[in-house]
Amino acid sequence: MVSSKGISVESVVSFLENLAANPSSIPASLREDDKLRKRLLSAIPKLVPELEIPVEVGQRLFYSPLELIAARVAVDLDLFNIFKASPTPLSTEEVAKRTGKSPNPHLLTRILRFLASVGMVREAGTGVWSSSHYGNNLSGEGEYAGIKSTMDNCVLAGFAIPEYLRRHAFNPPEAHEDTPFGIGNREGSEEPTFYEWLAKRPQNARDFNVYMEYHRTGVRTWLDRPEIISEIKDALEKITEGKKGEEKSVAFVDIGGGIGHQCKALRTKVPEFKGKIVLEDLKEVVATAEPGEGIEKVEVNFLQGQPVKGAASYYFRSVLRNWPDPSSRTILGYIRDAMDGDSLLLIDDLVLPDQGAHRYETQLDLTMLAVLNAEARTEAHWKKLLSEVGLEVKDIVFYEEDAREGVIIAKKMVN
Ligand SMILES: C[S@@+](CC[C@H](N)C(=O)[O-])C[C@H]1O[C@@H](n2cnc3c(N)ncnc32)[C@H](O)[C@@H]1O
Known part of the structure; x- marks a missing residue:
């Protein structure tokens, strides 16, 4: 099949497949040309739902929260920093040792397998793992704080939006104290809002503030x-x-x-x-x-x-x-x-x-x-x-x- 510009669709797909399988072959010009890079980033997610059949939509959409959930577990085990710091691939046993938390090896394999399937780590061989660009982008204090703050402070509130809107017959009130957060995070009456809730949880507050400091690093301000x-x-x-x-x-x-x-x-x-x-x-x-x-x-x-x-x-x-x-x-x-x-x-x-x-x-x-x-x-x-x-x-x-x-x-x- 040939596109309107004479490029075969087969060759475009093969080209993209090759880039995905060998990220080191991604041309520097694509990584460095911000406009071009963003055009591709914008096009790919729009293209995915256009090509899917219903069962694939379900696979993508219904399980999408798991990516963040698994990243949160990875942060608890410091996996992204562990892989980034290692110049060579690591066996599951070695990863377990480096976490310092004695995770169950079978459980750790399952977590690593999931992370590899979404690209957050690389599967270098059977039971052997290494860093990936995606995982490296999530390593470091600011990124860890972002994952923790989003998961521990905000996600349950997001899951409560449908219930909140039903309770308010799809006409949310104007009061700032009445929030989905209140349903999702089951706050007490002495901490009616997000910031009052944070005030009583120093670690959550620290993650939030570090994330706020960090979250626009590398973009214009x-x-x-x-x-x-x-x-x-x-x-x-x-x-x-x-x-x-x-x-x-x-x-x-x-x-x-x-x-x-x-x-x-x-x-x-x-x-x-x-x-x-x-x-x-x-x-x-x-x-x-x-x-x-x-x-x-x-x-x-x-x-x-x-x-x-x-x-x-x-x-x-x-x-x-x-x-x-x-x-x-x-x-x-x-x-x-x-x-x-x-x-x-x-x-x-x-x-x-x-x-x-x-x-x-x-x-x-x-x-x-x-x-x-x-x-x-x-x-x-x-x-x-x-x-x-x-x-x-x-x-x-x-x-x-x-x-x-x-x-x-x-x-x-x-x-
Ligand atoms: C989303 S953060 C933004 C922080 C910072 N301006 C930034 O851009 O990173 C909102 C800030 O408002 C502060 N805040 C919330 N309620 C406040 C209040 N009643 N009086 C003063 N500051 C408040 C929070 O503590 C938090 O630092």
Whole structure:
């Protein structure tokens, strides 16, 4: 069979088969050309369901949670790091020894066999295993934290979405305390929400915070758009005009900034940055943060107020997606009251397109529903939300195309 461009379908399939069987033969140009690589990554998953027959759909879809579940077991046994560190393939017995946990050898074989069948390890021979590109991509502290945080903190909430929607007759309430997470994670009344639940579980909280620090490593961030820094510098000049010492004024407040990774990243990227940098988060999060020199830590519950007044910029990254509109109005209302006429509000978040949202965006949106009864918003939704609390959008600077991450720059409305 010959395609419209004269290439035989047989040769395309053989070419792809060969790449899959011998990953070292993947041309460097494909790994290095990000646009081309992403085109292929986007095409293959769309092609798979087009080619399947029903029984194959079932095999793929019904068992898909097992990939994450097995990865979680692999993390407990440190398998990805063990294989990455080993220059030669390892027998099952040797793997068992290196885990230090004496796993039952038969059970370990079953786990390894599953991991090999999905590509997370390689089967180098019968009962002999080695690292794979997929498994290596999952090794390391940040990846481990991501697997643990997703499995231990979020997955049960996701599984509870259908039950939650049935209970609410497919009309979810606006209250941020009423969530699928509440059904899936069986929280007590003293810990009604995800963050209160985390506060009582230090290991879960640590995994979540490390994952938050790590999860955008290697992709573009707001700091790759110099015009945002210029806007903050201009705002700082305006708010300090006529006053002595820009250094004493607050240039940047990272609200819900976790353990301070964006504050640190800003200091590193713009060492000459003038004015104070402030990290705000809940008491228990700020207590574990070590943002480094020149970054002030402030304990804040942003549902109750904003202590830093008249800063040049107030920055939220991946925070407002955690809150439904009524709570977001409360949070933003406190910021509006703290803002000067020249202060900037910077919302670093997803801005969904009206049509054709990417899978990265839609899966994040439903995760927000699951965990926090919240959502990812479209541009029109953001504009409406901000205008409801007296703020107006001046600009939206996108820095990541696939998942339309961008910074919404807003100011106080002039009456
Ligand atoms: C999704 S994380 C984002 C963290 C960080 N901005 C980032 O981009 O990695 C949301 C953050 O909001 C914080 N948070 C949740 N509820 C809060 C509250 N009521 N007051 C202040 N911070 C809160 C959490 O502790 C967490 O660090």
